[in-house]
Amino acid sequence: MEIRRLRYFKTIADEGQITRAAKKLHIAQPPLSQQLKLLEEELNVTLFERNGRSLILTESGETLYRKTSDILNGIEDTIAEVQAVDSGVKGVLKIGANKSCFAYLLQQITHIRERFPGVQFKIREGDTYTLTKEIYEREIELAIVRLPANDTEFSSVLIPPEPYMFVISDQWEGFCDKDSVYMKDLDGIPLLLLHRLSGKGQFEIVTDEFQRLGFNPNIVVECPDAAMLLSLTAAGTGGTIVPKSTLEAFSQENLRVFHLKDFKVQAEAALLWGKDRFLSKPAREVIANMEELY
Amino acid sequence: MEIRRLRYFKTIADEGQITRAAKKLHIAQPPLSQQLKLLEEELNVTLFERNGRSLILTESGETLYRKTSDILNGIEDTIAEVQAVDSGVKGVLKIGANKSCFAYLLQQITHIRERFPGVQFKIREGDTYTLTKEIYEREIELAIVRLPANDTEFSSVLIPPEPYMFVISDQWEGFCDKDSVYMKDLDGIPLLLLHRLSGKGQFEIVTDEFQRLGFNPNIVVECPDAAMLLSLTAAGTGGTIVPKSTLEAFSQENLRVFHLKDFKVQAEAALLWGKDRFLSKPAREVIANMEELY
DNA sequence: GATTTCGCATATGATTTAAATATGGGAGGT
DNA sequence: ACCTCCCATATTTAAATCATATGCGAAATC
16 A cells, blocks of 8 residues: 555545545546545455545545544654654764763763754763774764774864873872972872773873883872762872863862973873764764864 | 655665565565665655665664554554455444334344444434434434335335234233234223324324224324333333334333234335445345345 | 536556666675 | 675666546536
8 A cells, every 4th residue: 555545545535526636636637536446446445435426435434534644644753753863853862982081072962952952862981992892883973082092993083182180189288389280299199090991091191101201100099980080089089180171071179280391291082983984963063063173 | 755665664674685675575676775765865864874785774764664663554454444344344333223123123233243243333213204314314324114214215125014013011901811802902992102203104004094994092192212112001001002023122021912903004114225325344234134034 | 407517437648657687886705 | 816795876678657538427507
């Protein structure tokens, strides 16, 4: 049973006449008579009682008529929904980010919510390795992660490097009173560092930098979660080194923040997605927005 | 959006491959590729992400896929239901009858319930005039009525005439003790007669018969409802004259029944339906059954 | 009651649409 | 590097749909 036939049938039933229905459908009368006949033959059912010039629905016809509206409306709704999803008006954006990149994620979510208020978000958190794997397995479309990352299978928008900041509790006694420090000032301070679950990451970058300057850092905590790290820091466990934007996302009370004057390495992050992957409208919008911003 | 396309789409999604889907659909691969493309163009949406030889549903595609089953099932169910209604397996038989013809109606309902257990009944009760009007207005398909009736607009199956019976309460004192009586025996007995709301009917037939024999009946009740009539009779109000079958339908306690030896007129009834009207399967079955029986 | 009007049905030719065959190209697998 | 598998395009063939012309019967009008 083709939908055109159903639509024809409904119009005939509505108009109570083939001729009038044909006009409404912008076709000639004979093909409409023919299509009705074909529908009846296909269903092997008499749909209209023809008596002279009057058409009256049979019981089978009534039955079909009652269902027809549901079917046609269902199809129209489906088309509308599919197009809404495609246009990004509706849908789910599955996106991941490192905790330390949460500030960027926050920014993009805000942006998408303005452009496409109907879009839902499924957010994954994890280290760069985990998230790239999840892109590969299509569990997420996009990820905002700290570099380095395997970029042979991913396209990316680079986010401008941002400085690492040193953070320590404002209750910490005997620390310098300016707003920037040198690496040597950290000597002896217990350090809490971000640690990735696998692969080379910031932990290695920071420790390498210490080694370059000839220090041997006193690392007391390695933690993969930036929010936890800052919480521990605020509690006075020690000092930590995090990218600047991380501080914006997880702003915490009782923290003092310092520039690190001779810490040359900067935190690099990027928005990643699968090479040649189909991307939803919201995903494309995030990419476009990132490219414009950075 | 044509259903064929939807079916094709669903098959492709199920099989995850155009080639395999084409085999399942018993068509060649190229037209299937083409139809998928046309569907995408029609919706202006990308349904599958094509990457080399793999087809993966996009979010829009997923959305469409989820709805497609509902739509296709809905259509199949509808077809099945329409055909069921047409074949009489399901449906509503709208039928009317005089109260005095209720025995025939009972018989036919029993018959249809055996043949088509799914059929529902809408029963109208009324006098012949009312019921023929209801046929004309399509409120009922069939009517079993006492004659005479306007037969220019109706087709009919005649039911063999049946004798009128005289009925009186068994509490009635001083009445004859045989099982048949003559009209003259009714002289003086208060009579309760069926009366139609309009047109000429049994009331006139019975009174005419009395006049033919030179009696002047003592009519104390005129009532259009046979069941009420018999109830009044059982209560000892008087005697009544009804067709034999009526007694079978509304069998009542405490009644004595007599043949009327010199009452020549017999009760005539018929099954009526609109000339050239479309009739449902159950209606046609009732007609066939009636024709066979009588 | 004759005539006109209206609406459905059929027939035939034209147009559009779908399917089949043949073929090319790109991604995986060997 | 080769072969295999699968999708896409091009072209031809078949089928379905539509339009035009026309006939027929029932209602409406005079």
